[in-house]
Amino acid sequence: MQIFIAGGTGFIGKALIRKLLQENHSVTALARNSDKLGDLSQHIRTVVGSPLIAGSWQQEVASHETIINLTGSNIFTRWTPAAKKMILHSRVASTQNIVQAIPAQSDSPITLINASASGYYGFCRDEGKYETDLPGSDFLASVCQAWENEANQAQGKARVVLMRTGIVLGKNGGALATMLPAFRLGVGGKLGHGRQWFPWIHLNDLSSAIIFLMDHKEIHGPVNLSAPQPVRNEDFTRYLGKTLHRPTFMSVPKFAIRLALGELSSVALEGCKMMPGVLLENGFTFRFPEVLPAIEDIIG
Numbered sequence: 001m002q003i004f005i006a007g008g009t010g011f012i013g014k015a016l017i018r019k020l021l022q023e024n025h026s027v028t029a030l031a032r033n034s035d036k037l038g039d040l041s042q043h044i045r046t047v048v049g050s051p052l053i054a055g056s057w058q059q060e061v062a063s064h065e066t067i068i069n070l071t072g073s074n075i076f077t078r079w080t081p082a083a084k085k086m087i088l089h090s091r092v093a094s095t096q097n098i099v100q101a102i103p104a105q106s107d108s109p110i111t112l113i114n115a116s117a118s119g120y121y122g123f124c125r126d127e128g129k130y131e132t133d134l135p136g137s138d139f140l141a142s143v144c145q146a147w148e149n150e151a152n153q154a155q156g157k158a159r160v161v162l163m164r165t166g167i168v169l170g171k172n173g174g175a176l177a178t179m180l181p182a183f184r185l186g187v188g189g190k191l192g193h194g195r196q197w198f199p200w201i202h203l204n205d206l207s208s209a210i211i212f213l214m215d216h217k218e219i220h221g222p223v224n225l226s227a228p229q230p231v232r233n234e235d236f237t238r239y240l241g242k243t244l245h246r247p248t249f250m251s252v253p254k255f256a257i258r259l260a261l262g263e264l265s266s267v268a269l270e271g272c273k274m275m276p277g278v279l280l281e282n283g284f285t286f287r288f289p290e291v292l293p294a295i296e297d298i299i300g
C-alpha cells in the first residue's frame, strides 16, 4: 500500500514507519527536517515541507491510499499562552492542510488516519470511557475536539479514523523517557494519591493497531488506542520500581507537581480509564494487554 505520513519524524512515527517497511508498504514522509528520519530516509520517499504551511507537498497526497497524520507539538512543556496556542495550532493547521490536499474524487478509496488522544475524554474517575462517550471540558479535551472536527471535514472524500491514543510506552522516547531518570535514581514515586487511571499502550501494539485500522476498511470514526487493562498510577509506579529493582515508597505531593507543572499538572494528577472498545469488537489482538510484561519488554 502507498502511505503518506506527516509527523513521521517523531517517537510514534519512526516506529510506525519501521513496521510499515517490515510489512512491505511503501512510505512517503513529509518532514520539516529529513535528517530526523535517520537511517529510515534510505528506505522511504521524503518530501520536505511543513504540514502547518500549505504548499507544493499537498500535490503528493493524492497518489497515496492511506494518509496518516501524527503532527503535534509536544504537550509536556509549561502551558504558557504561546505554548497552548502552538499545541492547538500544530494539530488543527496540519489536519486542515492535509484534508484540503485530499482530492474530492480518486481512482481508489482514500483513508485518513488522524491522531487524537485519550485527552478527548477529559478527567474521569473510575468509569471506563468508550468511543461513544462525551468529551471532557478542559484544555486538552477542547484541543482534541477541534483536531477531530478538522479531520472529519474529509468525510465524503475519505474514510476517516480518529486515533484517541493513550500514553504510549516505548524505548527511547515518550512518557517513559521522562519518568525513567527519577526511577533509576530510586526517587520515583506515585503522583499525588496515585489512584488516577493511566491509559497506556505499548508502542509495538500501537503500530500494529494503526496497520490494523488501515486494513480494516469497515472501521471509521473514533478508535481508542490503549491496552485493555489500564492501571492506576500507584500500580504503574510499583511495577516500574519492581522492574528496575528500585524503591518507590516516596510519593510526589500534589502541591509540588502543581508548582512544577502549572496547568499541565492536571494531566499527571487526574487520569482517565479509557477502554479500547472498537479495537476489541473488531478482533484486534494486543501482544501486551498487561502493563508489567510491557514494562519488562521495554526496559528489560
Ligand SMILES: NC(=O)c1ccc[n+]([C@@H]2O[C@H](COP(=O)([O-])OP(=O)(O)OC[C@H]3O[C@@H](n4cnc5c(N)ncnc54)[C@H](OP(=O)(O)O)[C@@H]3O)[C@@H](O)[C@H]2O)c1
Binding pocket: 006, 007, 008, 009, 010, 011, 012, 013, 031, 032, 033, 036, 050, 051, 052, 070, 071, 072, 073, 074, 090, 115, 116, 117, 118, 165, 166, 167, 168, 169, 174, 175
Ligand atoms: N506519545 C504519546 O504518548 C501520545 C499520546 C497520545 C497522542 N499522541 C499524539 O500522537 C502524535 C505523535 O506523537 P509523538 O509522541 O510521536 O510526538 P513527537 O515525537 O513529539 O513527534 C511529533 C511530530 O510532529 C511534528 N511537529 C511538532 N511540532 C510541529 C510544528 N510546529 N510544525 C510542524 N511539525 C511539527 C514533529 O516534527 P519535527 O520532528 O520536525 O519537530 C514530529 O514529526 C502527536 O500528535 C501526539 O499529540 C501521542
